[in-house]
Amino acid sequence: MKRLAAVLLTCLVITAISQAESRTDGRKGIVLAHPEQAGMGQPFLVRLTSAQAFDRVSVHWMGRVVVPSVAQWKQCHVAIAMLGTDVLTIKPGTQTLLVRAWSGGKETVWHRSVKIVTRSYPRQELSLPSKMVSPPGAELERIKAERIRTQKAKNTWSDQRLWRLPFHQPVGGKITSTYGLQRVLNGKPKDPHRGLDFRAPSGTAVEAVADGRVILAESHYYAGNSMYIDHGNGVISLYFHLSEFEVCQGDIVKRGQIIGRAGCTGRATGPHLHLSISAQGQLVDPAPLFEETTDQLIR
Numbered sequence: 001m002k003r004l005a006a007v008l009l010t011c012l013v014i015t016a017i018s019q020a021e022s023r024t025d026g027r028k029g030i031v032l033a034h035p036e037q038a039g040m041g042q043p044f045l046v047r048l049t050s051a052q053a054f055d056r057v058s059v060h061w062m063g064r065v066v067v068p069s070v071a072q073w074k075q076c077h078v079a080i081a082m083l084g085t086d087v088l089t090i091k092p093g094t095q096t097l098l099v100r101a102w103s104g105g106k107e108t109v110w111h112r113s114v115k116i117v118t119r120s121y122p123r124q125e126l127s128l129p130s131k132m133v134s135p136p137g138a139e140l141e142r143i144k145a146e147r148i149r150t151q152k153a154k155n156t157w158s159d160q161r162l163w164r165l166p167f168h169q170p171v172g173g174k175i176t177s178t179y180g181l182q183r184v185l186n187g188k189p190k191d192p193h194r195g196l197d198f199r200a201p202s203g204t205a206v207e208a209v210a211d212g213r214v215i216l217a218e219s220h221y222y223a224g225n226s227m228y229i230d231h232g233n234g235v236i237s238l239y240f241h242l243s244e245f246e247v248c249q250g251d252i253v254k255r256g257q258i259i260g261r262a263g264c265t266g267r268a269t270g271p272h273l274h275l276s277i278s279a280q281g282q283l284v285d286p287a288p289l290f291e292e293t294t295d296q297l298i299r
Helices: 002-018 137-154 287-291
Strands: 023-027 030-034 037-039 043-050 056-061 064-066 070-073 076-084 093-103 106-117 123-126 175-177 182-185 196-199 205-207 212-220 224-230 235-245 258-262 272-279 282-284
Touching (some): 030 093, 030 106, 043 093, 056 076, 076 272, 076 282, 137 235, 224 258
Parallel strands (some): 037 106
Antiparallel strands (some): 043 076, 056 064, 070 076, 093 106, 224 235, 235 272, 272 282
């Protein structure tokens, strides 16, 4: 009992120190940490820490149930889930966060709220070939079929979490277009930009942001040569406009491994890399995932 108490104290102290500004709650030896608010389109983390092993953990967010894998850290059992919202569909307001944890055969339930706050994004006007803004009828079936496959890929779930923060930057070039840009193409308002564009001449090596498995690698009408990598627990990275693939669908890749080459395929005004991150099917802003640690994304 003394050892268990010491381990629990260690878990509580670790959480208290690293999450001084987080919303935390300890019940039956389990500590929950999550932010009270998040910007529209911004990712955030939920973390459960316990001195005793979890039998099961589930996180319910925006109609999706997430069952995060559990790791051990400093004699504590830790479960982390990446959540967020998509700037295309989210509105300011309060969203419900439901967390359930089973330990020693007993269940603990938390009902929490996360306030989604307004975040302003700049406007960007681009000129493109007309067929890339309003595709010819002959391409509509292709586009529809690609949308079905990519939607399935974005919603992929695998049990083992392979990602860690901060992510590895896929190319060395600077960011030329940020997430959330309100795009106007050939004078017509279109969906906001739901990723980051990096400057990358054709042939530039593109590297994986984290360990994972390639779940889709094919040519698409709008995104050109595209690759989707599953990093586990509902986190998927998307790489668009590639000139070529260096790995194939089904391959296991490591963080920093070359997975393709930058290019100008699909709807693009010049060579670059477009990167998106899907967290539980929501395309979130990738930028914080390259800049911040786990602790920072819980505050």
